[in-house]
Amino acid sequence: MSQIKSQIAPIELRNVSFQYGTRNVLEDISFQVKPGAFIGLVGPNGSGKSTLMKIILGLLKPGQGEARLFGEKVSKFHKWDKVGFVSQKANSFNTGFPATVFEVVSMGLFGKVGLFRFLKKTHKEKVHQAIKSVGMEEYTYQNIGQLSGGQQQRVFIARALVSDPELLILDEPTVGVDVKNVQQFYSMLRHFNQERKMTLILVTHDIGAMSDYVTDVICLNKTIHFHGNSHEFASNPDLSSFYGHEVSMITHNHEHEEVHT
Numbered sequence: 001m002s003q004i005k006s007q008i009a010p011i012e013l014r015n016v017s018f019q020y021g022t023r024n025v026l027e028d029i030s031f032q033v034k035p036g037a038f039i040g041l042v043g044p045n046g047s048g049k050s051t052l053m054k055i056i057l058g059l060l061k062p063g064q065g066e067a068r069l070f071g072e073k074v075s076k077f078h079k080w081d082k083v084g085f086v087s088q089k090a091n092s093f094n095t096g097f098p099a100t101v102f103e104v105v106s107m108g109l110f111g112k113v114g115l116f117r118f119l120k121k122t123h124k125e126k127v128h129q130a131i132k133s134v135g136m137e138e139y140t141y142q143n144i145g146q147l148s149g150g151q152q153q154r155v156f157i158a159r160a161l162v163s164d165p166e167l168l169i170l171d172e173p174t175v176g177v178d179v180k181n182v183q184q185f186y187s188m189l190r191h192f193n194q195e196r197k198m199t200l201i202l203v204t205h206d207i208g209a210m211s212d213y214v215t216d217v218i219c220l221n222k223t224i225h226f227h228g229n230s231h232e233f234a235s236n237p238d239l240s241s242f243y244g245h246e247v248s249m250i251t252h253n254h255e256h257e258e259v260h261t
């Protein structure tokens with residue numbers, strides 16, 4: 001069931017700070033993600049986006065504060081089938097990787113490729129449905145390593161969708177996907193959000209291309225600089241010009257310089 005069941009925030013952060021060694025990477029981050037929201041979380045390179053996602057997923061423990069998923073502290077949370085995750089490094093299969101699209105997506109149910117042989121009919125149907133929902137049915141029995149980066153990324157979305165999560169977290173999922181496919185990709189995510197009532201959080205360092213698709217924007221650069229709806233974001237010229245381009249930080253002689261690419 002992918003209907004919104006309650007008004008409990010799928011994600012809540014309370015005064016979260018994080019350090020790698022003595023270096024502060026996140027400072028006093030607090031926000032709630034409402035059920036049914038489609039959040040674009042944006043920030044330049046090194047602004048702490050991936051670190052924040054790792055805290056939300058319980059892979060890193062915050063130095064201060066706490067993260068909650070569906071009202072539970074992440075450290076106590078166990079209903080992981082409610083949460084799908086696609087990372088920026090997902091499309092790293094080489095051409096020799098010996099698994100079909102069907103097998104990779106079935107990993108979303110059992111975590112292991114080999115188990116696909118024992119899938120029940122209902123499980124197989126779920127796998128086919130997930131593959132269809134990302135428009136990859138004609139590649140079902142193709143080897144994943146032979147697909148393009150964009151196609152592989154769709155397969156990883158299908159793997160994250162197969163357990164019918166209520167919350168889908170995507171960390172820069174369009175790295176390596178060409179511009180035309182990026183637009184299709186965002187439309188597909190909007191469809192999941194609007195039709196399946198799934199809550200989405202999409203991490204990117206370029207909000208420009210996706211600001212039409214999201215309901216809310218969070219701007220992160222160690223602290224939260226903005227959290228509001230996408231219209232407020234777009235109508236704030238300072239924010240949208242800083243966060244609306246791909247911004248990378250290049251260090252020259254200990255000075256930081258912004259580079260818009």
Ligand SMILES: Nc1ncnc2c1ncn2[C@@H]1O[C@H](COP(=O)(O)OP(=O)(O)OP(=O)(O)O)[C@@H](O)[C@H]1O
Nearest residue numbers: 020021025043044045046047048049050051052205
């Ligand atoms: N394992 C680590 N050990 C030490 N420092 C780290 C580690 N991982 C990340 N950092 C540093 O923490 C800061 C935040 O990194 P993070 O990966 O969270 O940023 P990001 O916003 O996701 O960046 P990008 O857009 O480049 O992926 C960066 O300065 C990075 O160099």
